Amino acid sequence: MVEGTDGSGKSTQLYLLKRWLEIGGYRLHFTEWNSSPLVKSATRRGKQRRLLTPTTFSLLHAADFADRCERQIMPLLQGDYLVLADRYIYTAFARDAARGCPARWLRNLYRFAPIPDITFYFRAPLDVAVHRILSGRPKLKYYEAGMDLGMSYDRAESFRLFQARILEGYDKMVDTDNFVVLDGTLPVNKLQKQMRDIVASKIDLKRFAPHAPESE
Amino acid sequence: MPDQEKEKPAAAAPPTETTAVAPAPPVTAKTAAVTEEASSQYFFGEPLVGFDPSEITGSLIVIEGMDGSGRSTQIALLQEWLESEGFAVQTSGLRRSNLVGRDIDELLAKNAATRLTLALMYATDFFDQVEHRILPALRSGTIVLADRFIFTLIARGVVRGINRDYMSGLYAMALRPHLTFWLNVRPETAFGREFKKAQAISYWEAGRDMSLSHDLYWSFIRYQTMIKREFEVMAKKYNFLELDGEASVPAVNKQLRQRISEQLGIRATKYTPSAALAHLWR
Numbered sequence: 001m002v003e004g005t006d007g008s009g010k011s012t013q014l015y016l017l018k019r020w021l022e023i024g025g026y027r028l029h030f031t032e033w034n035s036s037p038l039v040k041s042a043t044r045r046g047k048q049r050r051l052l053t054p055t056t057f058s059l060l061h062a063a064d065f066a067d068r069c070e071r072q073i074m075p076l077l078q079g080d081y082l083v084l085a086d087r088y089i090y091t092a093f094a095r096d097a098a099r100g101c102p103a104r105w106l107r108n109l110y111r112f113a114p115i116p117d118i119t120f121y122f123r124a125p126l127d128v129a130v131h132r133i134l135s136g137r138p139k140l141k142y143y144e145a146g147m148d149l150g151m152s153y154d155r156a157e158s159f160r161l162f163q164a165r166i167l168e169g170y171d172k173m174v175d176t177d178n179f180v181v182l183d184g185t186l187p188v189n190k191l192q193k194q195m196r197d198i199v200a201s202k203i204d205l206k207r208f209a210p211h212a213p214e215s216e
Numbered sequence: 217m218p219d220q221e222k223e224k225p226a227a228a229a230p231p232t233e234t235t236a237v238a239p240a241p242p243v244t245a246k247t248a249a250v251t252e253e254a255s256s257q258y259f260f261g262e263p264l265v266g267f268d269p270s271e272i273t274g275s276l277i278v279i280e281g282m283d284g285s286g287r288s289t290q291i292a293l294l295q296e297w298l299e300s301e302g303f304a305v306q307t308s309g310l311r312r313s314n315l316v317g318r319d320i321d322e323l324l325a326k327n328a329a330t331r332l333t334l335a336l337m338y339a340t341d342f343f344d345q346v347e348h349r350i351l352p353a354l355r356s357g358t359i360v361l362a363d364r365f366i367f368t369l370i371a372r373g374v375v376r377g378i379n380r381d382y383m384s385g386l387y388a389m390a391l392r393p394h395l396t397f398w399l400n401v402r403p404e405t406a407f408g409r410e411f412k413k414a415q416a417i418s419y420w421e422a423g424r425d426m427s428l429s430h431d432l433y434w435s436f437i438r439y440q441t442m443i444k445r446e447f448e449v450m451a452k453k454y455n456f457l458e459l460d461g462e463a464s465v466p467a468v469n470k471q472l473r474q475r476i477s478e479q480l481g482i483r484a485t486k487y488t489p490s491a492a493l494a495h496l497w498r
Contacts, residue, residue, distance in 0.1 A: 038329055039337070042319045051315050054265040055343045055389065060316070063336035070330040100265040108385035112332060 001085045003170065004122030005163050006144070007129035008184040009191070013122065014086050016192045017199065021082060026208040029076045033087035036067040047143055054099035057143070061092055062109050069113060077114060082208045089113045090177060094169030098162060099149060118202055119177060120195060124184030126167055130160050261388025264343075267351065274354035275479060276391055278365040280447070281399030282440050283421045284406030284413075285461040286468060289496045290399070291361050293469050294476070297487045298359055303480070306353040309363035313344035324420060331376045338369050339386050346391060354391075359480075366390045367454065371446035375439070376426065395479055396454060397472060398447060399461035403440035407433065465498055
């Protein structure tokens with residue numbers, strides 16, 4: 001499970017971790033935040049027409065997560081699969097709280113989520129993360145930039161202010177939610193090495209290895 | 217404003233009337249210091265993000281009850297009565313939001329969603345209506361007649377095995393209605409009425425997803441009985457005004473009008489429906 005602000009490098013790292021495990025032949029499933037087909041059309045419509053408020057934004061994402069949780073994550077965990085998640089409930093805790101949703105309400109909302117074995121938190125200084133996103137993307141989307149909060153009319157500036165709040169939210173969870181903090185500014189291959197070492201030491205990977213043939 | 221909301225200690229716990237209802241109070245309830253009177257007057261728990269409750273001048277009146285309890289009939293009549301008295305009226309009901317109303321219809325038709333996903337989609341639908349329809353109406357002094365509210369949604373989740381605290385926590389930011397009527401009927405009566413309406417009983421009305429019985433009648437009765445029990449559990453906690461839904465339409469309507477008149481501070485007047493609604497008056 002990886003978490004971190006936009007531009008912290010988490011998706012790249014999780015992809016590499018996934019490749020490593022795939023090549024090793026382990027049973028695994030990869031799931032992404034906000035990807036359930038059931039909820040997707042509603043989210044898209046809400047974003048396009050700007051119907052979403054902090055509360056409904058949060059609830060739709062919870063519905064998306066519930067769908068993936070009930071239909072993929074839980075059954076696969078039961079069946080001894082490694083589940084890799086690009087963003088998890090902590091994204092909602094940090095982001096929706098940055099939008100003003102009460103923390104206690106959010107914690108209750110996601111109470112059904114299984115606690116991850118490892119939560120990697122890719123921490124990158126605000127400037128680095130913001131620069132990565134702004135230089136790589138032609139235009140920030142409305143909700144992505146936190147424009148709905150009315151903090152600034154300038155999308156880049158709004159994005160920056162929004163990300164600062166989110167970062168603060170993540171930092172608060174490091175201890176309470178046992179984040180494994182990694183330095184998002186390190187070179188990609190170094191970070192990946194750290195990540196693989198931690199996975200290998202904390203997870204009994206043999207459990208997820210392909211079933212050995214009955215006899216030689 | 218969102219900032220201020222955030223700063224409030226998470227301990228602004230809902231004023232949970234600790235009846236025997238709630239199995240175990242949430243851990244944080246211990247720290248529930250002074251609850252904010254202002255917001256608890258309008259919300260069950262946490263205030264809704266970015267909303268100032270002092271602006272409410274309308275009334276929120278909820279009619280709850282199972283399928284076939286006569287809710288829709290009574291709401292149509294009440295709307296006409298209130299309008300004839302000069303009040304602006306707005307109605308709301310489940311699956312009517314612009315945001316996800318139709319998505320839920322689709323999920324139900326395909327029976328594609330699991331219970332939690334469905335519960336959260338309904339919550340999205342509910343809050344979208346609160347924020348875009350109900351609150352603006354209440355702010356402009358309109359009377360909102362709600363055909364069902366969070367109680368049906370909570371009951372449906374709980375009978376499907378979702379934790380009761382989870383469900384009520386989900387709706388902690390729901391508006392507290394000025395009046396909540398519960399039209400209580402026997403499931404057997406409701407079955408007859410519903411069947412007469414459509415010459416059939418729908419999959420969801422009968423709770424078929426719960427595998428209670430292959431016999432539609434028994435499935436309906438068992439399911440609605442479970443829902444009814446949840447309503448009994450909530451009746452006290454949420455101050456339901458229980459009415460006998462087996463009584464005649466005019467008799468139930470009279471009781472509703474009396475109580476609503478009191479609430480609105482008007483004299484209870486005589487009412488007979490116009491020709492357009494006369495067929496409901498029996």
